[in-house]
Amino acid sequence: MKIYTIISILTLTILLSCSQKNKRPEPNFYRNLFTNEILNKTEFEIFIGTLHQNIPDSLKGKEHLTIHFGFLETTKDSIIQPFNYDIRIGNEYLVRANNFDKIGMKIKPQKFNTIDGDSIQIGGQQLKPMLINLWFINCGGCVAEIPALNKLKEKYSDRVDFVAMTFDDAKKVRKFLNRNDFNFIHIPNSEEFINYIGSKPYPENIFISRNGFIEYIEGGLGGNLNDDNLKYFESIIEKLLLPTRGNSQ
Known part of the structure; x- marks a missing residue:
């Protein structure tokens, strides 16, 4: 088919x-x-x-x-x-439609404050690989893929860090989250870092190894919870979880 x-x-x-x-x-x-x-x-x-x-x-x-x-x-x-x-x-x-030249890029370690007031490091050496979802509130494709992203998070939450970054401010994101379940770690006001790691357009999903390298960049996951794209994202995560996976490992 x-x-x-x-x-x-x-x-x-x-x-x-x-x-x-x-x-x-x-x-x-x-x-x-x-x-x-x-x-x-x-x-x-x-x-x-x-x-x-x-x-x-x-x-x-x-x-x-x-x-x-x-x-x-x-x-x-x-x-x-x-x-x-x-x-x-x-x-x-x-x-492939787009040239993702940031695949293979090593991310400089940076600290961020989440919407809940916690601190998280992105880049550098990590205990877990990370999926960063780049999104914004008025992006239809971004909102459509949230249920599938939540499903990924539910399956791999103990082994992978799931982070959502947006240029929207914290007030807008909180208002959105009060009405919608989006179970990632949320970092608002992140336009500068998004420009650093992102290729655009939105939504964009960036997979990062434990050593802080961008291993895969994918577009929108779509809204079908049983779609082939979801299985494809799961296969990427499984590769990142292998002991020897990642640029410099």
Whole structure:
């Protein structure tokens, strides 16, 4: 079975505008960010439907395809939706939309105050690997993945540190948490550090080894608790828990 996921990677300005009541306009053309080719809606649907054809026969049916949408490009006569995509087989990417050049980066150890007033170190030598979720309150994709993130936390809470970082202030985050269960350690007001470790767009999930290296960077987990993405995230965590896993171990 081919698995298709369509998620938006809109940047902050667009995501904030989407939180308002104005309906986002419907595109009549699509631009492939890999090739700059312009497709009409029918051509786009055909293109997406045939991406799996380049996959070896032995692997067909196991692919996970994620479509990423960017800024709308509006002209007098048309609305163009840029897009790119990931194609993943199991844990290996055949095509990846974004260049995550911060994979392999060693994070300088820094202390942070959590929303509960506790102190936590990120980077440097740690007893546990860490998953950092970069999010903000008005990000639809960020909010949608929270139940799946909570499920990960429930399964691995004794072996992995789960941290959520946002540029939103503590007052906004507390208000959100009063209405929503998001069971990570929360660090608000973190824009500077997010810019240091993050690649954008939101949501972004950054997996860090016990030695403080960024080992994996993934986009949104999605809202399906039984989705292939959740199993993929679990496989990453299992690798990080291996005794010899991590850059410098």
